[in-house]
Amino acid sequence: MKRLWIAALVALGLTAQAGWAETVTIEVKEYKYIPEEVTIHPGDTVRWVNKESRQYHSVWFKAEDGPKSEYFWPGESYERTFDKPGDYPYQCEPHGESHDMKGVVHVVEE
Amino acid sequence: MRTPSRGRHRRPPAPALTLLWAGLLAPVLAAAGAIEGYLDARFGMSAGQVLETVEASDQLELLSNQVLGQDRVIQAKRSRNWADSRVLYVLPGDRDHLALVIETFPDRTDAAPIIEELKAHLGPPMSEKMAEQILQRMRRGLPQGVQKLTLWTDRSGDSNRMVRLLHFEDHLAIEHLDPDLMAER
Numbered sequence: 001m002k003r004l005w006i007a008a009l010v011a012l013g014l015t016a017q018a019g020w021a022e023t024v025t026i027e028v029k030e031y032k033y034i035p036e037e038v039t040i041h042p043g044d045t046v047r048w049v050n051k052e053s054r055q056y057h058s059v060w061f062k063a064e065d066g067p068k069s070e071y072f073w074p075g076e077s078y079e080r081t082f083d084k085p086g087d088y089p090y091q092c093e094p095h096g097e098s099h100d101m102k103g104v105v106h107v108v109e110e
Numbered sequence: 111m112r113t114p115s116r117g118r119h120r121r122p123p124a125p126a127l128t129l130l131w132a133g134l135l136a137p138v139l140a141a142a143g144a145i146e147g148y149l150d151a152r153f154g155m156s157a158g159q160v161l162e163t164v165e166a167s168d169q170l171e172l173l174s175n176q177v178l179g180q181d182r183v184i185q186a187k188r189s190r191n192w193a194d195s196r197v198l199y200v201l202p203g204d205r206d207h208l209a210l211v212i213e214t215f216p217d218r219t220d221a222a223p224i225i226e227e228l229k230a231h232l233g234p235p236m237s238e239k240m241a242e243q244i245l246q247r248m249r250r251g252l253p254q255g256v257q258k259l260t261l262w263t264d265r266s267g268d269s270n271r272m273v274r275l276l277h278f279e280d281h282l283a284i285e286h287l288d289p290d291l292m293a294e295r
Contacts, residue, residue, distance in 0.1 A: 075176045
């Protein structure tokens with residue numbers, strides 16, 4: 001019985017730890033990331049959702065030579081999970097410079 | 111143009127034959143320059159009908175069918191040997207009829223093959239000077255960032271429909287538009 005309790009407590013602890021991860025949504029609209037800056041914790045996920053009526057966009061972590069999404073179209077989205085603390089600037093590949101379409105994800109320890 | 115071979119003169123067509131030819135050609139001639147939709151989808155079709163045409167097409171791959179904002183938008187992918195494009199069929203508001211089709215060519219700025227393809231169906235576009243004047247007048251009603259406009263209007267004279275090629279800094283987009291159906295939103 002004692003073993004069962006220990007196993008249950010361990011399982012509960014693991015579940016609770018994993019359960020804290022959150023998903024934050026950023027709207028992509030009118031050539032902007034809304035909000036342009038978000039602060040999250042390690043393990044959290046950011047989801048960019050294209051809310052335009054017709055325009056495609058992307059998310060490109062150019063500064064860190066990091067991941068680059070495919071173009072995502074109205075109604076489509078892109079996700080990235082952040083495991084390490086730090087600042088993660090990003091931009092839209094086709095519109096980063098022409099429309100100054102940029103944003104930052106800040107990942108901080110809890 | 112073909113010329114009759116020497117020594118073999120064709121007889122002039124009989125009046126009945128002429129009438130038959132005229133009857134057969136009339137719809138073709140009337141259709142030249144008429145703007146009726148995009149591929150097999152026709153303006154005014156319901157979402158269900160548009161979906162049927164997309165699914166039946168061997169040029170299109172259906173991607174989604176969603177309500178975005180106030181409009182129903184059916185998205186498809188089209189592949190040609192010279193470009194891939196995204197096609198958005200827009201049924202505005204809560205009205206179940208197709209009013210706008212937008213075909214976007216990401217990262218493409220060379221309009222020549224697109225213009226040639228449209229000319230084959232619609233004839234020559236409006237003069238560049240006229241299109242520039244129209245662009246200046248209707249800029250507010252166009253998407254952000256349009257740098258140049260190439261325009262075809264309905265030559266059948268039956269409607270205000272138009273096809274407009276929008277030149278952006280980094281891509282091109284064609285709009286097949288029925289303004290009257292759009293205005294009914």
